[in-house]
Amino acid sequence: MATTVRSSSARKAEHLRINLQEDVSSDSATGLDEFHFRHLALPEIDLADVQPATDFLDRRLAAPFLISCMTGGTEAALPINRTLAAVAQRHGFALGLGSGRALLEQPELLPTFDVRDLAPDVPLLANLGAVQLNRGVTVDGARRLVDLLRADALVLHLNPLQESLQPTGDVQFGRLLERIETLCRTLGLPVIAKEVGFGIGEPDAVRLAEAGVYAIDVAGAGGTSWSEVERHRLAGPLRNVAAAFRGWGTPTADCLVQVRGRLPRLPLIASGGIRTGLQAAVALALGADMVGVAGPMLRAAARGEEAAGELAEELVETLRRVMFCTGAAGIEALRRVPLARDGDFRSGAVEFELQTGPGPAFHDVTDRVQASVARLGLFDGVVVVSSMHTTAAVVVNEDEPLLHADFGRFLNRLAPRSGYEHDNLSRRQSVPPDEPLNGHSHCQQLLLGQTTVVPVERGRVRLGPWQRVFLVELDGSRSRRVRVQTIGR
Numbered sequence: 103m104a105t106t107v108r109s110s111s112a113r114k115a116e117h118l119r120i121n122l123q124e125d126v127s128s129d130s131a132t133g134l135d136e137f138h139f140r141h142l143a144l145p146e147i148d149l150a151d152v153q154p155a156t157d158f159l160d161r162r163l164a165a166p167f168l169i170s171c172m173t174g175g176t177e178a179a180l181p182i183n184r185t186l187a188a189v190a191q192r193h194g195f196a197l198g199l200g201s202g203r204a205l206l207e208q209p210e211l212l213p214t215f216d217v218r219d220l221a222p223d224v225p226l227l228a229n230l231g232a233v234q235l236n237r238g239v240t241v242d243g244a245r246r247l248v249d250l251l252r253a254d255a256l257v258l259h260l261n262p263l264q265e266s267l268q269p270t271g272d273v274q275f276g277r278l279l280e281r282i283e284t285l286c287r288t289l290g291l292p293v294i295a296k297e298v299g300f301g302i303g304e305p306d307a308v309r310l311a312e313a314g315v316y317a318i319d320v321a322g323a324g325g326t327s328w329s330e331v332e333r334h335r336l337a338g339p340l341r342n343v344a345a346a347f348r349g350w351g352t353p354t355a356d357c358l359v360q361v362r363g364r365l366p367r368l369p370l371i372a373s374g375g376i377r378t379g380l381q382a383a384v385a386l387a388l389g390a391d392m393v394g395v396a397g398p399m400l401r402a403a404a405r406g407e408e409a410a411g412e413l414a415e416e417l418v419e420t421l422r423r424v425m426f427c428t429g430a431a432g433i434e435a436l437r438r439v440p441l442a443r444d445g446d447f448r449s450g451a452v453e454f455e456l457q458t459g460p461g462p463a464f465h466d467v468t469d470r471v472q473a474s475v476a477r478l479g480l481f482d483g484v485v486v487v488s489s490m491h492t493t494a495a496v497v498v499n500e501d502e503p504l505l506h507a508d509f510g511r512f513l514n515r516l517a518p519r520s521g522y523e524h525d526n527l528s529r530r531q532s533v534p535p536d537e538p539l540n541g542h543s544h545c546q547q548l549l550l551g552q553t554t555v556v557p558v559e560r561g562r563v564r565l566g567p568w569q570r571v572f573l574v575e576l577d578g579s580r581s582r583r584v585r586v587q588t589i590g591r
Contacts, residue, residue: 110204111211113268113335115176120334121326121397122404128299129348132324132375133355134384136591140440145429152425154418155194156433158369158392159225159254159292164194165418166386166433170319170373170396171198171229171257171296174215175205185403185410187217193414196225196392198257202247203234209250218252227294228253232260235281236274241288248291255292255316258282263300267332267344279313286314297321298328299374301352304360304477307368317369319394320361323351324375326397355388356479362389363476363561379420386421386433387441388481389561441560443481443591450478451587458494458575458582461543462510466501467584468571471556472563474586480558483590488553490585493543493577495550501570513576517545543577550574558590 120126156166169186173179179200190197197217205211218226228251230244235258248256265271286293295302295310296319302310307318333344352360354374362370372385373394382393395417402410430436452474458465467487475485489496499505522541527533556571557564565571573584 110207111176114173114200114204115178116335117331118173118176118178118182120331121400124331124334126326126330126334128323128325128327128330128351128375130323130351130353132322132381133353134324134376134381136355136444137384137388137441138444139383139387139424139428140442141427142429145426147426147429147431149422149426151431152422153431154421154425154433156391158196161223161225161254162194163196163224165421166390166392167193167382167414167417168196168198168227168371168373168392168394169399170394171227171259172200172396172400174200174202175211176214180214182400182403183215183217184220185407186399187220188407189403189410189414190224191221192411193418194224195414196227197221198227198394199229199251199253201229201231201259202251203231203239205250206239206243206247212250215251225255226251226253227255227257229257229259231272232258232278232282232295233262233265233272233275235285236276236278237272241285244285245289245291248289255294256289257294257296257319258285259296259298260302261298261328263347263350264298264328264332267329267336267340267347269336269340279309282310282315283313286316292316294319294371296371296373299323299326300328300350301354301357301374302361303352303357304364304473307361307365308473311365311368317371317391318361319371319373320354320357321394322354322357322374323349324354325373325377354385358385358388358390359481359561360476360479364473366562379417380424382417383421383424383436384441386436387439389437445591447483447590448480449587449589450480451585452477453490453583453585455581455583456573458573458579460579461493461575461577462513462546463575464501464506464509464572465575466570467573468563468565470584471571471586475558475563475588476561478586478588480588480590481561483558483588485556485558485563486553486587486589487556487571488585488587489547489573490583493540493547494582495547495552495574495576496554496584497550497572497574498554498556498565498569499572500568501572513546513549514542516549517542538578540577546576550576558588
């Protein structure tokens with residue numbers, strides 16, 4: 103155990119040195135610079151009216167910024183964490199601490215983490231590698247970490263790539279979600295899941311939300327590349343392996359569009375390459391509740407409290423002027439201002455299956471269409487929803503059972519169930535033995551149509567207050583496929 107603790111502390115010191123002295127930036131762009139706001143020459147508000155204050159973890163913040171989890175567990179981290187805590191308190195930012203694994207193993211390291219006295223009024227986040235739940239850290243151990251640091255929540259960081267590039271890394275990620283779910287149910291405090299710079303996209307976010315996490319920090323690609331950090335610690339073939347991943351990951355903007363599109367109410371933190379107040383404003387407009395800043399704040403803190411404070415002020419004042427010039431007096435208003443995406447049109451497609459009942463039957467697929475749009479990362483454009491069958495249609499209408507019954511009777515009047523040449527099986531070639539008599543189903547599908555097109559705005563399917571997307575089964579019960587294709591930016 104002593105060897106493990108010493109190596110953990112030495113690794114943290116090495117990580118800190120590399121981040122401060124080496125170029126460890128990702129080759130990937132955040133994607134945030136693809137978005138731009140519409141400038142208002144007449145914003146109709148005063149600059150003094152612009153207040154970016156927000157609430158996070160039941161505490162009031164002056165601005166929606168989080169100094170992201172970075173360091174601790176080494177003597178070199180002590181002055182940096184104290185500087186960051188002082189800046190967080192003075193500017194009303196939330197503060198995350200570095201991984202507390204070493205603290206659990208060696209309690210005498212507490213002074214390198216313990217900054218609550220310097221930041222008594224802001225949300226303080228303890229931090230632990232999620233994989234440690236598979237390596238012996240129990241719920242009681244996680245609770246002890248939070249208690250030692252007097253934290254408001256626990257961050258679980260997910261870093262499979264980074265761990266795989268450490269010669270003694272912890273790569274036991276199997277069945278980890280079960281342990282995360284247990285922790286969320288029993289810890290008694292909010293649990294926040296985050297990546298370390300390679301991104302959390304829609305599929306992982308949904309699983310984490312279902313497991314009970316309070317919030318997700320997408321930590322997308324575009325900032326510090328932890329594969330590159332590890333490369334500086336390696337020799338031999340593994341060093342070249344690490345180099346291959348410098349551009350790896352899902353860009354921060356794509357993570358935000360995907361996750362917010364699928365999970366509209368989950369608290370969301372944007373981090374990963376956010377260096378300016380303008381990028382922070384874009385992230386907030388894309389649906390983030392908080393914005394995490396790590397590398398720039400670390401380098402500023404290494405120069406001293408004055409430099410870190412100046413960066414904090416710059417972030418806030420840039421954000422305030424973006425809000426001023428878009429007519430947004432508060433963060434909620436900023437989320438409603440027009441935001442355009444540059445770049446080429448994108449197209450993508452996915453399919454899903456569902457089991458239908460005997461027709462005519464209306465099956466609401468709106469949520470599955472929205473999930474597909476989120477997974478494909480469409481921000482603005484259209485989604486084409488198509489039935490892959492000749493006896494099932496796709497329509498937009500109201501989800502009201504009596505109306506559906508009316509539609510069924512209407513279709514059966516227009517295309518009754520008998521009297522079709524198609525049903526004369528003796529005149530058709532290559533007819534399978536279980537071929538149904540469904541000429542009416544084909545005719546009804548011609549009336550309704552195979553495809554519908556729905557606009558997408560800011561990552562959300564744009565429907566009227568009573569509208570839903572339906573697959574309409576016009577034949578017997580069976581498995582059906584629906585294709586969802588997105589076109590736009």
